[in-house]
Amino acid sequence: MRYMTEFRDKELARGMAQRISSLLNGRYYTIMEVCGTHTMNIFRYGLKEILPANLRLLSGPGCPVCVTPTSYIDQAITLAHVPGVIICTFGDMLKVPGSITGDTANSLERLVLGNVKVVYSTADALSMAEANPDKKVVFLGVGFETTAPTIAASVLEADRKGLGNYFVLCAHKTMPQVMRSLVEDVGARRAVPLQGFICPAHVSTIIGSRPYEFLAGEFGIPCVIAGFEPLDILHGIHLLLGQIVRGEARVEIQYSRVARPEGNPRAQAVIKEVFEPCDAEWRGIGVVPMSGLGLRSRYRRFDAALHFSVPAPKTREPKGCLCGDMLRGVKTPPDCPLFGGTCTPSHPVGPCMVSSEGTCAAWFKYQGENK
Amino acid sequence: MCLGVPMKVVELDPPVGELGGLRCKINLSLLDSVSVGDYVIVHAGYAIERLDEKVARKTLQFMSTLSSPTPDTTGFKP
Numbered sequence: 001m002r003y004m005t006e007f008r009d010k011e012l013a014r015g016m017a018q019r020i021s022s023l024l025n026g027r028y029y030t031i032m033e034v035c036g037t038h039t040m041n042i043f044r045y046g047l048k049e050i051l052p053a054n055l056r057l058l059s060g061p062g063c064p065v066c067v068t069p070t071s072y073i074d075q076a077i078t079l080a081h082v083p084g085v086i087i088c089t090f091g092d093m094l095k096v097p098g099s100i101t102g103d104t105a106n107s108l109e110r111l112v113l114g115n116v117k118v119v120y121s122t123a124d125a126l127s128m129a130e131a132n133p134d135k136k137v138v139f140l141g142v143g144f145e146t147t148a149p150t151i152a153a154s155v156l157e158a159d160r161k162g163l164g165n166y167f168v169l170c171a172h173k174t175m176p177q178v179m180r181s182l183v184e185d186v187g188a189r190r191a192v193p194l195q196g197f198i199c200p201a202h203v204s205t206i207i208g209s210r211p212y213e214f215l216a217g218e219f220g221i222p223c224v225i226a227g228f229e230p231l232d233i234l235h236g237i238h239l240l241l242g243q244i245v246r247g248e249a250r251v252e253i254q255y256s257r258v259a260r261p262e263g264n265p266r267a268q269a270v271i272k273e274v275f276e277p278c279d280a281e282w283r284g285i286g287v288v289p290m291s292g293l294g295l296r297s298r299y300r301r302f303d304a305a306l307h308f309s310v311p312a313p314k315t316r317e318p319k320g321c322l323c324g325d326m327l328r329g330v331k332t333p334p335d336c337p338l339f340g341g342t343c344t345p346s347h348p349v350g351p352c353m354v355s356s357e358g359t360c361a362a363w364f365k366y367q368g369e370n371k
Numbered sequence: 372m373c374l375g376v377p378m379k380v381v382e383l384d385p386p387v388g389e390l391g392g393l394r395c396k397i398n399l400s401l402l403d404s405v406s407v408g409d410y411v412i413v414h415a416g417y418a419i420e421r422l423d424e425k426v427a428r429k430t431l432q433f434m435s436t437l438s439s440p441t442p443d444t445t446g447f448k449p
């Protein structure tokens with residue numbers, strides 16, 4: 001068992017899509033896959049092409065790059081210009097345009113040959129800090145609960161080693177809180193009611209299924225935690241529609257080979273040790289209460305924003321971009337007049353076109369390909 | 372960004388994971404008692420959870436019944 005190819009079987013996928021179709025029985029349903037990795041794989045494996053047209057799949061706010069506010073990018077770019085600073089970041093962040101205009105670069109990409117380094121893991125950033133004691137290494141801490149423990153672990157390690165030149169520019173976010181804001185967004189839900197959620201595979205691997213229970217209990221919205229492979233997604237959709245059709249609302253785990261109801265307690269403990277919940281700004285959505293993770297006072301000396309006291313400039317959104325509506329599950333990319341014209345992956349206007357997991361980028365890349 | 376890949380743990384000291392012949396260093400500090408031969412999901416260099424082979428097989432089996440004309444759903448616990 002390699003845990004990959006087995007879950008990508010085309011014939012099985014077709015059969016499962018047919019089963020989904022008969023479950024729908026001609027009725028229309030709208031569900032949301034909250035996570036950008038689901039969105040990307042739905043397109044990559046051509047699932048939209050085999051799923052019935054009366055099933056509407058909406059992408060949600062689960063692309064960390066897309067929901068990172070412009071002000072954060074501006075802060076990172078400002079920091080990259082501070083002498084002696086090395087910025088370490090995951091590659092996804094590079095292309096996101098900030099709002100700084102004039103002589104300075106307006107995305108981190110232009111600075112890559114200088115002091116912006118792409119890393120695969122926080123471990124690389126720590127090694128960079130150790131190898132360069134005369135420099136200050138700032139890790140761009142962006143991501144959800146999947147990534148948060150890896151960043152928290154790096155802070156603990158830096159603490160243990162007494163590293164004084166490792167910092168994190170924190171913008172971590174948590175999913176259940178933003179999902180609450182989606183269902184409580186009366187205007188958005190009046191425009192587009194959501195009948196179920198496909199919950200993220202690896203966020204849920206860390207946090208477990210319990211943090212979503214309010215969605216089923218309080219709001220009557222069924223949830224299924226599904227894996228990222230194409231058969232997982234189809235199986236997840238089938239389970240979700242099963243609940244919807246039967247009028248049930250529970251949190252089910254399709255990805256049970258990895259995710260458990262209690263999640264990963266060790267990872268949760270590491271997050272809890274280093275971070276505490278705080279209000280956070282989501283690009284296109286606004287400030288969502290207690291949906292972010294900030295460093296606890298014990299670990300504040302690792303906080304890049306405090307150490308360098310870089311001001312967070314006010315966020316200015318690109319004119320005409322509808323990313324906010326995409327992230328709130330109200331619109332799809334073809335609704336945006338800039339889509340595919342002014343705004344393309346090589347010249348992105350908004351963040352949903354920048355990240356490969358962004359809704360607009362996924363639509364653009366695959367819309368012709370899978371026909 | 373939340374992508375994670377299934378890797379086989381091939382060495383423990385220091386921990387190394389393998390996927391399709393490629394080997395790389397992994398960090399196991401987020402899991403307890405991992406053994407050589409275990410499969411884990413690796414995200415940004417860290418193993419975030421173990422894979423359960425028995426459950427994986429059950430899921431696949433259920434997927435094939437779901438794909439066939441008469442599914443047998445008895446006894447399946449997702």
Ligand code: SF4
Nearest residue numbers: 321322336343350360
């Ligand atoms: S197509 Fe471009 S401008 Fe329009 S919503 Fe998407 S990212 Fe924003």
